[in-house]
Structure formats: structure tokens, C-alpha cells
Amino acid sequence: MADFDTIRAGRVGTGALAIDEGLRAHMNKVYGLMSVGMVLTAAAAWALGGLTVTDTPTAYQIGATRYLTDVGYALYASPLKWVIMFLPLIMVFAFGAMINRISAAGAQLFFYTFAAAMGVSISWIFAVFTGVSIVQTFLITAIAFAGLSLWGYTTKKDISGWGSFLIMGVIGLLLASIVNIFLASSAMHFAISALGVLIFAGLTAYDTQKIKTTYIEHAQHGDQEWLAKSAIMGALNLYLDFINMFMFLLQFMGNRE
Template sequence: MADFQTIRTGQVGARTVAIDEGLRAHMNKVYGLMSVGMLITAAAAWAISNLALTADPSAAAAEIGSGRYLTDFGLTLYASPLKWVVMFLPLVMVFAFGAMINRISAAGAQLFFYTFAAAMGISISWIFAVFTGFSIIQTFLITAIAFAGLSLWGYTTKKDISGWGSFLIMGVIGLIVASIVNIFLGSPMIHLAISAIGVLIFAGLTAYDTQNIKNTYIAHAQHGDAEWLGKSAIMGALNLYLDFINMFMFLLQFLGNRE
């Protein structure tokens, strides 16, 4: 009997160690995919802004500030009906990704995520026309520090924060609706309120999504479905990527110095 208990305890311990090691590898993959996505977004935003902005009056199509001009490409991208396509394309892609994730391979999902990251970079490239480069970098670093702390807390806390999910998702939907309405209203007060609430919502989502990624892996690790785990890591990376990008954009409204 003692030998049976010893063997059983050893098997349980070995399984726990395997799950812990697998979880660490899974989280490393999630953060790695997210980091690559962030790099793609930054590169796309920087490249597009270089094509859209110029300091040379002879190459300018419109002036946007002292010694700052839009090129013909920039005028088309930011001041024509194309701007609506650029603005809403990432949102459409997110919904499309959620609808097709079960029908595509892990490799296809990863390619889609990287394509989405590039589209997001194009969509937010306008910040280089509005804010100083120093304030963009400063806000990015502040966001990175806040994100790291929130994600670490979500991973390590013993508190169950799964109940936050419904409330936070409702908040995101409200933010999207309010932001679309304010595009037409142009109210500075509503814009400020949206930014403040947005920072709080995506701070909460950072912790919630991190814990959810961890718990989802633990719940499914025993099945050993490599394809599912690959897709789960990509979906987790997408969720954390969106938390970071949105928190950065909302913080930029407070901390960014305008050109």
C-alpha cells in the first residue's frame, strides 16, 4: 500500500512538474509572439509616417505645422475617404480572426496575427504627425512598465479575477461606441473621459487576460493537443497585444506632447 501511494504521489508530482514547465514555455511563446507583433507594428508605423510626412516644402501637398508637411501619399492616407478604411481595418480583422481561428492552422493564425500587426501599424502611424517623437517613446516606456507589472500580477495572484471579464468586455464595447460617436461630435471633454476610462479598462484587461491564458493552459494541458496549444498561444498574444496597444494609445492622449 505504501509503495502504491509512493508511486501515485510520484506520478502526480511528475505531472505537475510537466505542466509547470509547459506553462512556462507557453507563456514565453505568448510574450514572444506579442513582442514580434509589436516590432512589426512599430516598423510599419515608422515606415508609413516617413512616406506620409516631409520637412521639404517642395515635396509637400499640405502643411500641418511649422515646417511639417504631408506628402501626396500622406494626404491620401490621412485626409481622404481612405482614412476610414485604415482606421477601421484592424477592428474588422480582429472580429474576422475570432470567427476563423477554429478553421485555420496554427501557422495560418500566426501569419494572420502578423498581418494584423502591420495593419495596426499603418492605422496608428498618424501619431508621428501629431506627437513629438520623444513623447511617443516616453509613453511607450511607461506603458511597457505598467503592462509588465499588471501582467506579472495577473500571472502570480491567487485571487480569482475571472469575474472581471464580462464587465471589462462591456466597457470595451462602450468605448468603441463612444469613440465612433465622438469622431462626429469632436468633443474634447468626451475624448478626455474616453481616454481615462480606456486606460483603466485595458489595465484591468492586461491582468485578466494574463490569468485567463494561464488558467486555460492548465485546464487543457493534459490533453496534449499541440495544434490547439499553438492557436491558444497566438490568441493569447493577440489579446495581450491589444491590451498594450490600447493602453499606449490612451496614455498618449495624456502624456504626449503635440507638435
Template sequence: MAEFDTSHMTGRTAAGVRTAAIDEGLRAHMNKVYGTMSVGMLITFAAAWALAGLAVSDVPTEYQIGADKYLTGLGQALYASPLKWVVMFAPLAFVFGFSAGINRMSAATAQIVFYAFAAVMGVSLSSIFLVFTGYSIIQVFLITSVAFAGLSLWGYTTKKDISGWGSFLIMGVIGLIVASIVNIFWPMPGLAFAISILGVLIFAGLTAYDTQKIKTTYLQMAHSGDSEWLGKAAIMGALSLYLDFINMFMFLLQLLGNRE
């Protein structure tokens, strides 16, 4: 009996050690996801700022785009040429190419590609400086940050399985794309407002869903010990949350931002 009790306790101890190791690994994994996403956001901001920024006294008048803003020389060259169309569609091409080629990349290469994508996205998003006031951009960014943090925390901690949300949210994204295209060619009163409202709700849901999915995927694969695969999974998770944040920010900006 004593031998049985000893082996039983040893088994429980080993299980406890494995659980603790998985919990520690999960924390490290999520820290890498959020860290990679945060660096991507900084790169995006820096790239956008390289094209548009606050005006100073010695800026040529032809670069002036508002009371307190100007296009940099790089921004002037970009927006005054056909390259603006390349910049507009480059992020979409990057996402499709990145998703298709991730399995052939090393984790280090995938991280570099993600940062390159963040820079391209920043160049594309620089156009918001041409449309919205700097104060409203900062204000909406802070609102988005608080909302994103709360939604992601809920997705990480909730015991509720929200994996079933995925198909409905993806259908919602497809619907948003179709409605946006329709609104470009056949503008209808109130449609842009409705698209923005639905966009905020859909990407709010995706933030919680993607966070739980990242956590669940790690727990399912942690026993494999494949550090390379887990490294790429962290980068893909960072990409998912990055896109959720950017899209929620853009839709909130359409609703709350003050235009020049």
C-alpha cells in the same frame, strides 16, 4: 503494509512528475504568448515607420510634417488618397475575421495572419507620428511597457480569481466605443479626457484579466495533449495582450503625449 506504502509513494511521485511537466509546459506556453506578441509589436513599429519617420536633409518639403519628421513616399500616397479610410477600419475588420476563422486555421496559418494584422495595425497607427512628437511617443511607449509588464505579472501570479472582471470590462469597452462615437459628432468639454482615463483603467484591468485567462485555459487543457489547439490558444492569447497593450498605449498617449 510495505506494498501499500510503496504504491502510495509511487503515486505521489507520478503526480509530482505530472505537475512538473504541466509547470514546464505552462512556462513554454507563456513564453510563446509573449514572444509572439513581441514580434507583432516589432512588426507594428516597422510598418508605422515605413510611412512616417525622422526628417533628413534631402526630404522634399512637401513631405515635411513637422520640425523633425516627414511622410515617406508610401505615407504621402496613402494619406493623400481615399485609402486612408481603408487603413483606418482595416484593423477592426482583421480582428473580427481572425476571431471568426481561427478554428478553421492551422496554428502556423493563425500566426501568419496575426503578423499580417500587426502590420496593418502599424500602418493604421502611423498617424500618431503626424500628431505627437517623437519624444513623447517613445516616452509613453516606455511607460506603457512598464505598466503592462507589472499588470501582466500580477495577473499571472495572483491567487485571486479575477475571472469575474471579464463581463464588467467588456461592458466598459462597449461604453468607451459608444462614448468615443458620441464625442466625434457632439464634442463635449472634458469628455475626451474622461474617455482616456477610463480607457487606461479598463485596458489595465484587461491586461491582468487576459493574462490569468491565458494561464487558466492552458491548465485546463494541458492534459488533452492537443498541441495544435494549444498552439492556436497561444496565438489568440498573444492577440489579446497585444490589443490590451496597443489600446493602453493609445489612451496614455492622449493623456500624456505632446502634440506637434
């Protein structure tokens, strides 16, 4: 009997060790995918940002010595701006609808395509804010994100109850942002930015814990295709948390040209 208990305890210990090692590899993959997505977004935004603003006089003046190029006008002032603005949102909903029908490799390619599209969508920040303030805000966001994600991963507190509240907050932010496109209220803009920082800070911790608990719940099934897709979806969620927190912080901290 004692030998049986010893064998059973050994198997439980081995299983726990396997999950622990698998979880570490899973989280590394999540953060790795997210990092590649961030690089693609930054590269697309920076490259396009350099093509949209010039100090050579054109018909599209946006500052004392700053002008939009023809590319900049097409992206930020023509009707095409609505496509650029809402394309990432449409892609997110499409990704969620098709994730179960495509392969892990297809999902990863879609994620990278989405990250590049997001870079195009936010390239306007280089026409509005100074490069120094963009870099400073990015670094502050990275530090805050790392701390929040680490807390979400290590805390023993169950924060799964935050989910419904935070998601409702995101929906409210989205609707308020669309309304404020037409109202152009500075007070409403400030309120949206403040709430946005708080909501996506909470989502960073929530999503990190959810990625961890979801892996632990499903790891023993050994479905590698599912685990690969789960890592991609986790990377997408954390990527969106980072990008949104960065954009809302930029409204507070960014120095405008």
C-alpha cells in the same frame, strides 16, 4: 498499500511538474509572439510615418513648418482613412471567426499581418506627436504592462469575474469613440482616454490570468495544435491590451507637434 500511495503521489508530482514546465514554455511563446507583433507594428508605423510628413511645403499644411506628403494625404485626409482606421478592427473579428478552421501556422501568419496593418493604422501618431514623447509613452506603457501582467500571472485572487465588466467597458469605449469622431468633443475625448487606460490595465491582468488558467485546464489533453492556437490568441489579446493602453496614455502624455 503504502507503496501504491507512493507511486500515485509520484505520478501526481510528475504531472504537476510537466504542467509547470509546459506553462512556462507556453507563456514564453505567448510573450514571444506578442513581441514580434509589436516589432512589426512599430516598424510599419515608423516607416510609413516617415513618408507622410515633410518640412518641404506642399498643398497640405498641418503645422507651422509641417506638411503632409501625397502619401500622408491619401492615408489621413482622403476617404482611404476610413479603410485604414477600421481595417484592424475588421481583421480582429475575422480572426476570431476563422481561428478554428485554419492551421496554427496560418493563424500565426494572420496575426503578424494584423500587427503590420495596425502599424499602418496608427502611423498618424508621427504626424501629431513628437518622437520623444512617443518613445517615453511607450516605455511607460511597457513598464506598466509588465507589472500588470506579472500580477495577473502570480496573484492567487480569482479575477475571472472582471471579464464581463471589462468587455462591456471596451464596447462602450468603441461606441463612444465612433460617436466622438463626429462630435469632436474634447471633454468626451478626455473621458474616453481616462477610462481606456483603466479598462485596458484591468484587461492586461485579466487576460494574463486567463491564458494561464486555460493552459492548466487543457494541457493534459496534449492537443499541440490547440495549444499553439491558444498561444497565438493569448498573444493577440495581450498585444491589443498593450497597444490600446499605449494609445490612450499617449493622449495624456504625448507632446503635440
